[in-house]
Amino acid sequence: MTLPVVEMHQVGKRFTKYEDAPMLVTAALRFRQRTRRSSLWAVRHVDLELGRGECLGLIGRNGSGKSTLLSMLAGVTAPTEGTLAVRGRVAPLISVGVGFHPELTGRENVYVNGIILGMTRREIDASLDEIVGFAELSEFIDTPVKFYSSGMFVRLGFAVAVQARPDVLLVDEVLSVGDLSFQLKCFDRMMAIKAAGTTIVVVSHNLNAVRIMCERTGVINAGVLAFMGDTTEAISVYHDLLGEARDLEGGHTQDGLRREEGVTRFEDVELLGPDGMPTRHLKGGDSATVRATLRFDQVVSEPNLGVGVVTESGAPAYSDSDRTVLAGPVAAGSEVTLTMSFRAALVTGSYTLALGLWEGDVAQVGASAPMPFFVSSRPAADGVADLEGRFGIER
Amino acid sequence: MDSPPLGQGFVLEGELTPLPQLWSELWQSRELMAILARKDFYVRYRRASLGLLWAVGLPLFQALVLAVVFSRVVRVHTGSNFAVFVLTGMVGWTYFSNTLSVASTSIVEGSGLSTRIYFPRAVLPLVSVIANLYGYVITLVITLVLCPFLGVGLGLHTLWLVPATALAVAVTAGTCLVTSALHVYFRDVRYIVTAAVIGWFYLTPVFYPLSLVHGVLRAVVMANPLTGVVELMRAATAGADSDWATTVVASVIWMLFLLGIGASLHRRFNRVFTDLL
Numbered sequence: 204m205t206l207p208v209v210e211m212h213q214v215g216k217r218f219t220k221y222e223d224a225p226m227l228v229t230a231a232l233r234f235r236q237r238t239r240r241s242s243l244w245a246v247r248h249v250d251l252e253l254g255r256g257e258c259l260g261l262i263g264r265n266g267s268g269k270s271t272l273l274s275m276l277a278g279v280t281a282p283t284e285g286t287l288a289v290r291g292r293v294a295p296l297i298s299v300g301v302g303f304h305p306e307l308t309g310r311e312n313v314y315v316n317g318i319i320l321g322m323t324r325r326e327i328d329a330s331l332d333e334i335v336g337f338a339e340l341s342e343f344i345d346t347p348v349k350f351y352s353s354g355m356f357v358r359l360g361f362a363v364a365v366q367a368r369p370d371v372l373l374v375d376e377v378l379s380v381g382d383l384s385f386q387l388k389c390f391d392r393m394m395a396i397k398a399a400g401t402t403i404v405v406v407s408h409n410l411n412a413v414r415i416m417c418e419r420t421g422v423i424n425a426g427v428l429a430f431m432g433d434t435t436e437a438i439s440v441y442h443d444l445l446g447e448a449r450d451l452e453g454g455h456t457q458d459g460l461r462r463e464e465g466v467t468r469f470e471d472v473e474l475l476g477p478d479g480m481p482t483r484h485l486k487g488g489d490s491a492t493v494r495a496t497l498r499f500d501q502v503v504s505e506p507n508l509g510v511g512v513v514t515e516s517g518a519p520a521y522s523d524s525d526r527t528v529l530a531g532p533v534a535a536g537s538e539v540t541l542t543m544s545f546r547a548a549l550v551t552g553s554y555t556l557a558l559g560l561w562e563g564d565v566a567q568v569g570a571s572a573p574m575p576f577f578v579s580s581r582p583a584a585d586g587v588a589d590l591e592g593r594f595g596i597e598r
Numbered sequence: 599m600d601s602p603p604l605g606q607g608f609v610l611e612g613e614l615t616p617l618p619q620l621w622s623e624l625w626q627s628r629e630l631m632a633i634l635a636r637k638d639f640y641v642r643y644r645r646a647s648l649g650l651l652w653a654v655g656l657p658l659f660q661a662l663v664l665a666v667v668f669s670r671v672v673r674v675h676t677g678s679n680f681a682v683f684v685l686t687g688m689v690g691w692t693y694f695s696n697t698l699s700v701a702s703t704s705i706v707e708g709s710g711l712s713t714r715i716y717f718p719r720a721v722l723p724l725v726s727v728i729a730n731l732y733g734y735v736i737t738l739v740i741t742l743v744l745c746p747f748l749g750v751g752l753g754l755h756t757l758w759l760v761p762a763t764a765l766a767v768a769v770t771a772g773t774c775l776v777t778s779a780l781h782v783y784f785r786d787v788r789y790i791v792t793a794a795v796i797g798w799f800y801l802t803p804v805f806y807p808l809s810l811v812h813g814v815l816r817a818v819v820m821a822n823p824l825t826g827v828v829e830l831m832r833a834a835t836a837g838a839d840s841d842w843a844t845t846v847v848a849s850v851i852w853m854l855f856l857l858g859i860g861a862s863l864h865r866r867f868n869r870v871f872t873d874l875l
Contacts, residue, residue: 218873279716288607289608318629319711
C-alpha cells in the first residue's frame, strides 16, 4: 500500500498577536520586556489524508482558517501542534506571478520562478517552450514583465506552476483571474495533471468550481473541520453555517430593513428538498419547500405573506406575496406553520431566501432570518433564471 | 519520520528545524541562491548602465577622499602607500556595510515570496551576501590593477586575498543571519544597524593604521570582527600591522560566534518567521 501524499494528524496552529511592535531598544533597556500579546488558534484538531490524484476542496467563511491550512500544506509555516507530512513536491499556484521581478524578462522570470518551485535548471531548459506556448507569450517572452498586462502575468505564473509537475498543487482562489478562455484552459490543464496523479487542494469561494473539480470537500469553520466528505453535502453544510452566521448577525433583513420585534416571529425556518428532507443544496428544477413557524405576538389585521430570493451579489431573483393563505385578522398568541413550495428554476449559484410578513401593503411586521442555499444546474446555463431553453432547427 | 530532500516533501512536527536538516536544505538551495543573487545584481544595474559605475565608483571615490584628507591634511603615517592602504580597507568595509544594511531587512522584505512558498529563510540574507560579492570582486580587481601604478608590488603575498575574502564573507554572513532573524521580531533592528554601521566604520582601521591607536581603544579596535578582515587584505597588498595575526584570530572567533547564534536563531524560527510577516 502506498502512503498518502498528504497526511495531517491533529494539526493546530496558534498565532500570537503583539499589541505593540516589539523593539530591541526597549527590550534591551528594560530589565524585563512587557509586550501585551494575545494568542489565537487559527486551526485546530485537523486530521486529513489525501492520496495521489485526489482533488480536495476547502470552503469556509473568511477568516475560518482555510488560508492557514493551505500555508501549512505549502510548508510556509509549521503547525504549533500535531504532525504534518507531505510526500512530494508542492507547488502553490502563486497568485498573479509572485516572485516575478518587473525588471526581468519573461524568460528570466521563468527560470527564477521555476527554481523557486523546485525545478532544476535542466528541467526548465527542457520545458521552456511548453511553458511559453501554454502562456501564449512567445512574442513577449524577452520583454521585461513590467510591460505585461495582468492577464499575461497570471498566464505565465500558472504555466510555470503546472509545468513544475508538482505532486501536490495548491490552488488559492486563482481561478477567477484571466479571461474566460484561459480559465477554461487552466481548468483543463488541472484536470489533466490530476489525471496524471497530482493531488490538488482548491480553496475557493467559487462553489461551482469546487463542485466541478473536487470529489471531496472540507468545510472549515472557526478553525476546525466542520465537515469532510462528499462535495454536494459539504456545500449544503457550508450554507447551513452561512445561515447560522446571519442569524447571529441578526436583526436585519437582507434588504436592510429592521425587523420589528414583538409583532411576529418566524421560527424554525427550513428548506426541504424534493425528498422532503432538510437540505441547503438543490438541483436546478427541483421542487422544494420552505417551512416556517410563525408566531403572532400582536394582532395582525391584514396579513400579507411575502418571499424574496436574492442572488449571491444581492440582486433580486424572485419575490412574491400572498394574502389568501392567512386570510383575515390573526389573533395575538396564534402560531401557524406555513409552507411555500416552489420550483428551483435557477442557474448554478448561491442564493438567499427570506420570508416576510406585512400588515397590508405598508408595514413589515416580521421577517425570517435569511436562509442561504446552493443550486447546481446545467453548466452551460448562466444568468439568474433557468428557462430551460431547448435549441433546435426547423426543417 | 525522516524528512525527505527539499522540494520532495517535508514532515513538520513542532517548529524547530534541526541543524543538519537546515544545512542540507541550504545546500539544496544553492541553485536558488545563485539565481536570486544574479537577479539581485542584474536588476540593480540593468536599466541604469551607469549603475555599475556607481557601485564601483562610490567606494573608490570615498577611498580617494579619505586618502587625500588623511595624507595631505591630517598627515597620517602608515609606513606604506596610503592610497592602496585606504583602498583595500574600503573594499572590505564597503562589502560588509552594504551587505549588512540590505540583508538585515531581507526576510521581512522577502515576505511576498516567503509567505507563499517554503525555502530555508536563511536563503534571503545569504542572497545579499552573495549578490554583493559581484561589486566586491570588481572593486578588488580595480584596486589590484591600480597597485603597480601606485607603487605597491604584487606577488605571492597577494594570495592572502583568498582567505581574506573567505573571512569577509563568513563574518558578513554570520552577522546578517543574526540581524535578519532579529529584524523579523524587533522591527527597529534596521535602524540599530544603520546607527551601528556609522560608528563601526570609525572603529575599523580603514583610514588609519592600527599602530596609531593605543590603550583601551586599541583593544576595542583589535576586537572588532572586521579588523582581521581588513588587516588580512592589507597583508595581501600595502602591508599589515605587526599585530595582524591577533586581529585575524579575533575575527575568526567572532565569525564562529556569529554563525553559531545565527544558526540557532534560524534553527528555532526558520519555519515560523512568516507568522510575524
